[in-house]
Amino acid sequence: MKKLRVLIVGSAFAADLHADAYSRIGEKVQIVGISGRDLDRVHALAERYGFTDYKAYDDYDQAIAECDCDLVDICLPNFLHHEVTIKALNRGRDVICEKPMATTVEDAQDMVDTAARLDKRIYYAEDWLFAPAFRKAMEILESGKVGRPLYVRARECHSGSHSPYAQKIEYCGGGSMIHLGVHPVCFLLAMKNNEWAELVAMTSGGKEDNLVHHGMEGEDWAGAFIRFKDGTFATLEANYVTVGGMEDMMDIYCEEGCIHVDLSFSGPIRAFSIPGLDYTVEKAEVTTGWSTPAVDEKQNLGYCGEIEHFVDCALKGIDAEVGLRGIDGLETMKVINLIYKSAREGISIRNES
Numbered sequence: 001m002k003k004l005r006v007l008i009v010g011s012a013f014a015a016d017l018h019a020d021a022y023s024r025i026g027e028k029v030q031i032v033g034i035s036g037r038d039l040d041r042v043h044a045l046a047e048r049y050g051f052t053d054y055k056a057y058d059d060y061d062q063a064i065a066e067c068d069c070d071l072v073d074i075c076l077p078n079f080l081h082h083e084v085t086i087k088a089l090n091r092g093r094d095v096i097c098e099k100p101m102a103t104t105v106e107d108a109q110d111m112v113d114t115a116a117r118l119d120k121r122i123y124y125a126e127d128w129l130f131a132p133a134f135r136k137a138m139e140i141l142e143s144g145k146v147g148r149p150l151y152v153r154a155r156e157c158h159s160g161s162h163s164p165y166a167q168k169i170e171y172c173g174g175g176s177m178i179h180l181g182v183h184p185v186c187f188l189l190a191m192k193n194n195e196w197a198e199l200v201a202m203t204s205g206g207k208e209d210n211l212v213h214h215g216m217e218g219e220d221w222a223g224a225f226i227r228f229k230d231g232t233f234a235t236l237e238a239n240y241v242t243v244g245g246m247e248d249m250m251d252i253y254c255e256e257g258c259i260h261v262d263l264s265f266s267g268p269i270r271a272f273s274i275p276g277l278d279y280t281v282e283k284a285e286v287t288t289g290w291s292t293p294a295v296d297e298k299q300n301l302g303y304c305g306e307i308e309h310f311v312d313c314a315l316k317g318i319d320a321e322v323g324l325r326g327i328d329g330l331e332t333m334k335v336i337n338l339i340y341k342s343a344r345e346g347i348s349i350r351n352e353s
């Protein structure tokens with residue numbers, strides 16, 4: 001069977017999530033190149049996941065120009081997604097792009113247009129759509145056994161980004177809404193086929209007008225209400241003021257039932273440690289006392305499923321599922337942009353399209 005040849009660009013946090021996922025499907029994929037500014041980190045990543053026949057690059061331009069691959073997986077800070085995607089598409093490669101698509105709607109639009117013109121695909125890495133618990137929730141909804149959804153409350157929140165690029169809007173496009181809210185926004189748009197009707201939002205003001213992160217230009221608290229065209233209401237939250245580990249949660253209230261999903265804290269294990277465990281859940285500040293250590297966190301957060309889906313699609317030369325295509329990343333950017341506009345101008349915004 002032909003294997004998909006992948007060049008991973010970036011060797012930090014997101015690259016680690018993807019590399020783990022590739023290492024689980026070695027029969028379908030071959031990592032032929034890894035690029036990162038620090039070659040020690042590149043080799044450490046490869047060693048961690050058992051990649052051997054790869055070429056290491058410390059420059060992504062050189063990597064894209066020289067590496068003989070089918071797909072470029074972009075695990076770089078947000079401000080580089082546009083430039084590197086365009087370069088990879090022009091080199092004739094399909095692309096996996098981490099969230100958010102770009103730092104501006106214009107750049108995201110350019111990425112989608114370029115892919116269409118060159119007949120290449122952008123796979124938009126929204127892991128929530130492959131989180132097994134969220135997929136199970138969708139299966140229950142589709143079974144009709146809880147009735148029509150009336151109201152959804154969804155959030156991703158934690159205590160702050162580990163990335164230095166998250167501090168400046170120029171590098172990342174905003175604050176907690178573009179970094180974290182991007183997940184529930186994309187998930188709900190996919191659930192409702194992008195058919196939203198009206199939104200209204202509020203955010204903290206950045207810097208001194210933030211609740212906690214006064215060095216950060218973007219907001220550290222954001223909330224939005226969205227009404228969809230089918231009448232479903234949603235509350236979306238994204239903040240950096242949540243201590244105790246990352247919260248990825250969704251509550252779906254329906255005509256004849258409800259569904260509650262907690263991706264981070266609902267594992268089967270409870271542990272108590274006086275000195276503290278090595279690791280419990282993403283972004284937990286302390287690991288002492290009682291905890292619910294995550295069991296295969298990367299699988300449960302959806303990274304493994306999304307990567308396998310992209311590999312399968314790229315091998316067949318087809319688009320990803322709804323929610324995971326370049327145009328879905330673009331639609332998510334458009335809605336996030338309007339959430340920021342609503343918060344800035346204190347207005348409710350209707351979808352005229």
Ligand SMILES: NC(=O)c1ccc[n+]([C@@H]2O[C@H](COP(=O)([O-])OP(=O)(O)OC[C@H]3O[C@@H](n4cnc5c(N)ncnc54)[C@H](O)[C@@H]3O)[C@@H](O)[C@H]2O)c1
Pocket residue numbers: 010011012013014015036037038060075076077078098099100125126127162163164165179
């Ligand atoms: N889906 C998720 O849940 C999830 C989780 C974490 C990160 N991400 C996304 O993944 C992307 C990468 O984030 P990250 O957390 O891995 O770390 P990061 O943004 O700090 O950096 C990633 C990599 O980019 C390299 N890099 C930075 N600036 C560069 C430059 N000018 N030239 C070349 N290389 C450069 C760094 O050396 C590092 O290897 C971001 O877009 C982020 O939003 C997604």
